[in-house]
Amino acid sequence: MKIQTLNNIRFENIIKTDNTFSKHFHNTYTVGLTHDGIFKSINRNSASLSYKNSTRVINPGEVHSGNSNSWKYTNFYPTIELMSEIYEQIYFEKKIPEFSSHIINDITLYSFLSKFFVSVYSNSNKMQIEITLIEALSYLIKNYMSKNKDYEPIFNNMKTIKNSIDFIMDNLDTNITLDELAMSVNLSKYHFLRVFKNSIGLTPHQFILSQRLEKAKDFIAKGISLNETAFYVGFSDQSHFIRNFKKIYGYVPSKLKNSSNYILYK
Known part of the structure; x- marks a missing residue:
């Protein structure tokens, strides 16, 4: 099959x-x-x-x-x-x-x-x-x-914060503000933070960071430099990107350039 x-x-x-x-x-x-x-x-x-x-x-x-x-x-x-x-x-x-x-x-x-x-x-x-x-x-x-x-995409059932998740995914490479996210679901910043963390298990900042780094893996696997990748996924500089990448995944992103370590299957 x-x-x-x-x-x-x-x-x-x-x-x-x-x-x-x-x-x-x-x-x-x-x-x-x-x-x-x-x-x-x-x-x-x-x-x-x-x-x-x-x-x-x-x-x-x-x-x-x-x-x-x-x-x-x-x-x-x-x-x-x-x-x-x-x-x-x-x-x-x-x-x-x-x-x-x-x-x-x-x-x-x-x-x-x-x-x-x-x-x-x-x-x-x-x-x-x-x-x-x-x-x-x-x-x-x-x-x-x-x-x-x-069968449905991930987070589709979280109606209260679905708009804010969609907003994040559409604007990962920009400087997303808490005001924008709270406004996307018509909540105060306080209530938005509480609802978001209770729903996802992460703060909005942690969620955005996680999504940026996931996207970065694909860029690196396609041969894009670390400096360009950092820029494309919204990090202010390469060192900030590398530091956060290692904090999440336990290894530096340059390891992804070695095909014995990382493969994006084609």
Whole structure:
């Protein structure tokens, strides 16, 4: 079966990190393997330890953070569209799978995902990559999906702040003000801050920062310089961009230029 939505999926492979990761989220799922070391992951305000040969799964929009100790890992970021496509091919309905298990100790799942990652990083033929992808994600969905929900873009159900989120996404490269965001939903700044953080789990500033850095990954993967990337995503200078990037992801953005560390699948 042909997977239509594998293109532009991001992969990262980090040999060793000893860093703290600030609160952030992704618009995609995160599916990652711990190959060595320890990662203390804080997800849905609950702390879990990820050891060697374990799998991490984070749903889109879930705020997470953590810290690492000699952590060697591989992550990839399947989109809602990709996960929904695999789900539909299994169950013949269009739904979005959700996972309540955050750290999964299942050597079969680890092996399936390892095989998939090796096929991607070794640039295997597309059929082999798709076969290993389907094996891994179908196993994950069939064994660890806790529930499903109707297909819709992330944050669409948050009607109170939907306009402010749309405003942020349309103006990431500009100096967005709190006044503008509060006005977009007809709330005072005080009430807007409270509603936004209760809904998202991040302050507006943290949300904007997270989205700028996610967008920056794609620019860097396309060969755009760090200085230009910083400008395109709204940072005042390159050093400010690098400092915030490392604070969120635990490594400097220049690592993304090495294809053994980072791939934007085509």
